Amino acid sequence: MRKKAETSVDLHPILAERWSPRSFDGNSTISAVDLTAMLEAARWAPSSNNGQPWRFVVAKRGEYEFSKMIDLLAGFNQIWTPKAVALIMVATKTMNEDGSNRGSALYDAGLAASLLTVEAHHRGFVVRQMGGFDRAAAVTAFELQEGIAPIVILAIGKQAPAESLQDPTLVEREIADRTRIPLQDLIVGGSI
Numbered sequence: 210m211r212k213k214a215e216t217s218v219d220l221h222p223i224l225a226e227r228w229s230p231r232s233f234d235g236n237s238t239i240s241a242v243d244l245t246a247m248l249e250a251a252r253w254a255p256s257s258n259n260g261q262p263w264r265f266v267v268a269k270r271g272e273y274e275f276s277k278m279i280d281l282l283a284g285f286n287q288i289w290t291p292k293a294v295a296l297i298m299v300a301t302k303t304m305n306e307d308g309s310n311r312g313s314a315l316y317d318a319g320l321a322a323s324l325l326t327v328e329a330h331h332r333g334f335v336v337r338q339m340g341g342f343d344r345a346a347a348v349t350a351f352e353l354q355e356g357i358a359p360i361v362i363l364a365i366g367k368q369a370p371a372e373s374l375q376d377p378t379l380v381e382r383e384i385a386d387r388t389r390i391p392l393q394d395l396i397v398g399g400s401i
């Protein structure tokens with residue numbers, strides 16, 4: 210299913226066509242090259258002072274870590290994620306080396322996740338981000354070092370037809386239109 214963004218001018222096809230499905234093919238696999246490429250894309254994201262605060266926990270379907278990550282998810286997210294081919298938890302270093310607060314940590318990690326998503330779509334995969342998980346439990350479950358805070362879990366998969374979600378609420382959401390705030394409402398200063 211496609212949900213091309215309605216834009217006032219043409220965008221790069223990956224940006225126009227990208228959206229966040231929940232319906233994945235549970236038989237799909239992912240190669241080490243594809244997974245590495247996604248993480249390389251994230252690795253080469255820009256960051257404040259080139260601080261690169263992002264850290265990742267990678268789990269492929271069938272691995273123990275995959276079910277461990279699913280256990281951390283909110284109930285609604287647990288319904289559709291088992292068919293993902295991989296789950297990647299994005300975390301970030303919250304402190305600078307001198308112990309001061311790393312103000313751009315979330316921004317930097319978001320940029321990394323964003324580039325990962327673009328590379329994934331370029332390689333024929335789709336990504337849905339999830340904030341609905343137990344962050345405190347994630348720290349314990351994956352023994353994250355002090356100062357490394359989990360932010361999102363990315364569900365990566367091969368897209369399947371909406372109907373394969375089975376759950377009527379999920380199917381309804383899968384086929385719903387994508388909406389955005391009008392561009393002019395986002396420009397709060399200056400003009401195009």
Ligand SMILES: Cc1cc2nc3c(=O)[nH]c(=O)nc-3n(C[C@H](O)[C@H](O)[C@H](O)COP(=O)(O)O)c2cc1C
Nearest residue numbers: 227228229230231286337338339340341342361387
């Ligand atoms: C930080 C963040 C947290 C999100 N949490 C969830 C989530 O817990 N479960 C879910 O199904 N989608 C989640 N989403 C996906 C958004 O709902 C989705 O990206 C948004 O509706 C826009 O849809 P689109 O990506 O298809 O354009 C999250 C997205 C972001 C960026």
